[in-house]
Amino acid sequence: MATYFRRVYLSFAEHVLDVPPRLLASMIFLILLAYPITKPPLTILYVLSVANIMAIFAASWDLLVGRTGQMNLGHALFFGTAAYATALFCKFFNLQLWVTIPLGALIGVSVALIIGFPCLRVKGPYLALVTLTFPLILISVVKYFREITGGEEPIINPRFFPGLPMYGKQLADYYLTLALLFVSGVILYKIANSRMGIVMVSILDNELASKACGINVTKYKLLAFAISGLFGSLAGAFMTHMGSGASVNYNTYLGVALSFQAIIIAIFGGVGTIYGPIAAAYILVILDMYGLGKIFGWFASNNLIPASIIQIESSMHWIMYTLVIIILIIKWPRGIGRFTTDKLKDLQEARELEERGKHIWKTYKRKKEESEHASTRS
Amino acid sequence: MTQRIRKKLATRPVIILIVAIVAILAAASTWWYYSTPADRALALTKIRSITIFGLLAGGAYALLALGFTLIYGVSEVVNMAHGALYMLGAYVFFALTVSFAPGEMLVRFEPVLLDLRLALILAVILAAIMGAIIYRLVIHPIMGDLLATLVATIGIGIIFQEIMLIQFGAHGTRRVAAFVPGSITILGESVEWNTILSFALSLVFFIGLWIFLSKAKIGKAMRAIAQDREVAMLMGINTERLCMLTMAIAASLAAVAGIMITSARHAYAYPYMWYAPLYMSFAIVILGGLGSIKGTFMGAFIIGYAEIAVTFMAPEVVFLKDAVALGIMVLVLLIRPKGIFGKRIEMEE
Secondary structure, three states, rough: OHHHHHHHHHHHHOOOOOOOHHHHHHHHHHHHHHHHHHHHOOOHHHHHHHHHHHHHHHHHHHHHHHOOOOOOOOHHHHHHHHHHHHHHHHHHHHHOHHHHHHHHHHHHHHHHHHHHHHOOOOHHHHHHHHHHHHHHHHHHHHHHOHHHHHHOEEEEOOOOOOOOHHHHHHHHHHHHHHHHHHHHHHHHHHHHHHHHHHHHHHHHHHHHHHHHHOOOOHHHHHHHHHHHHHHHHHHHHHHHHOOOOOOOOOOOOOOOHHHHHHHHHHHHHHHOOOOOHHHHHHHHHHHHHHHHHHHHHHOOOOOOOHHHHHHHHHHHHHHHHHHHHHHHHOOOOOOHHHHHHHHHHHHHHHHHHHHHHHHHHHHHHHHHHHHHHHHHHH | OOHHHHHHHHHHHHHHHHHHHHHHHHHHHHHHHHHOOHHHHHHHHHHHHHHHHHHHHHHHHHHHHHHHHHHHHHHHHOOOOHHHHHHHHHHHHHHHOOOOOOOOOOOOOOOOOOOOOHHHHHHHHHHHHHHHHHHHHHHHOOOOHHHHHHHHHHHHHHHHHHHHHHHHHOOOOOOOOOOOOOEEEEEEEEEEEHHHHHHHHHHHHHHHHHHHHHOOOOHHHHHHHHHHHHHHHOOOOOHHHHHHHHHHHHHHHHHHHHHHHHHHHHOOOOOOHHHHHHHHHHHHHHHOOOOHHHHHHHHHHHHHHHHHHHHOHHHHHHHHHHHHHHHHHHHHHOOOOOOOOOOHHHHOO
8 A cells, every 4th residue: 555655646747847937937927827717616716815825924934934043933913913004094095906005015114123123132032022022012002093003903904806796806816916916925035045045044044143244134124124114015015905905813913813823834845945935825725724724614514523613613723733733743844845855856867877777787798798809709 | 432332242141131221211200200199109009910910820830931041052942843832731630639520610629539639740740751652753853953853843743633622622611720729918918829820830840950950960961961962872872762851841831831821721622722821931031042951930820921021011911912022032132132031051050
């Protein structure tokens, strides 16, 4: 059995994983682009849009932490600030969406720079815990200015293309977020693999040594904060226009759970690879919002688990999700992105070895034949 | 010049405290000079209540943050499950002492099931065992990886929260029983015995921990681990078991804090109660310097006084109480990036 699985895996790896990564990524993008042809139900489209948003969010976190090593646990700050900024611009100035989203992103970047300055001084766990507190401060500020922000009530925003029917609106959301994901994913990946990204990795590895090499560490750290803040806040600004308004809650904007969701996705995908979090966001968000519920429903309908569990489904769902995350972190700490690249490298090495072996075998055979020839001739 | 000043500030944290106290005194004296007698009388009563309640709040916070700083100081684990253990203590204590009908509103009641002290001890032992299990199953395999530890322990917190949600329901309609009923009047302020008890307990635990770490053999071994893990291992110290013991002690401290604080404040026990104490213990521990017990005690009183001062002096911004505490933390970190006493347990005698 095991050998059979091994053979299946090997043939899969040889034939599917062997395409160039760029081609694979564009193929997946094309599949996602063409997916609405099958007329999926509204919920699936919504889940996929949220997955797009979370992919951008986790990838932007990954650029900051996986590359520069600035341990940021309050990434929801950018998301929430941009969301509230766009919502308030929409509410009080009646601006068009195409103006408010860039404005919100701009405010997110400036917030990133503002908190980037104090964060330059602190390191390690201190930095982690300090960044965790910034969204909390903002939450109490939002609760205090109740007249403007509505307190714990969400601010409902207009959606993209309000004239369309329900399904059309959701489709527009899906395509807009997918386009945003494509553009920002490409930009983030290019940045991470450019000279700037390499400099950032050098800061992560050894800050003192990179300082000694003449790198302006302050500049690059702030740049990482600004870029990461830009994409994080773009995600937040798009999210407010997708039906649920900006609000202060445990799980939505500004909440600790959101920051941790980004971190979980990035760890699952492999910290430091920009493509890993994007892939992981799809897997985890679909599992979280759609898959687990379906699995529970299937088990209950086949009388495998008591139906009373369905009543506490949301709790069981959270417990299962976090258990899966903890087990993955303990057993598989490198994430799927790095796992795939490792396997690909192994495959390439094996092939090289095989070819080299064939070459050696050929030369050996030839020499042997020659020697035999010579011996028979003599 | 500025560098010399900065160096001095870095080596002598007391200077900052003295400067702050002098600044506050100067501001107070100028205010005193320009104020009317009625204002002064009002201010005196306010100062009195701030002094008393700030002291009590600081004691409660110290109890809360001791465990957090202990586990970081010994094994460099930022334990986000601290809040969950706090909640576990409160819930188990509540489940052992009070029998309740669902949805019933209980304000004051007699302990029905068990004696309060026995319930306290049982809850603390359960939390300690839970802490050891968490250490063994989750934290030990990923020791040294800051990010993984943070995420895994916050996951444990979420699991506890959801279990409590299933078991006891979402609404905080029940209260944890009071230890000592009644109150006492100190300097014209009525203070409940429960609050005083939690303050005294925090003092006892602080001194006890101090003596344990400096005198007992196991405590010395813990300090040795904090200093250098590998050398401690070479000296024949079972680091794994000791870290587990440290985690158990930290968990029991968290449980005691949960029981004492919720019962002293007559607060409800509800599944989301673990977030706020977790943030407060961050603020305290970072303020004092991660892993420093003395610093934690100091930070607890600073944060406690700040919160109480905000509540009494500006009641209209009481919503911003947490923001003020966290803002103080950020400001202190700007001056001293490793907290006021940015040392580790090994350096303290």
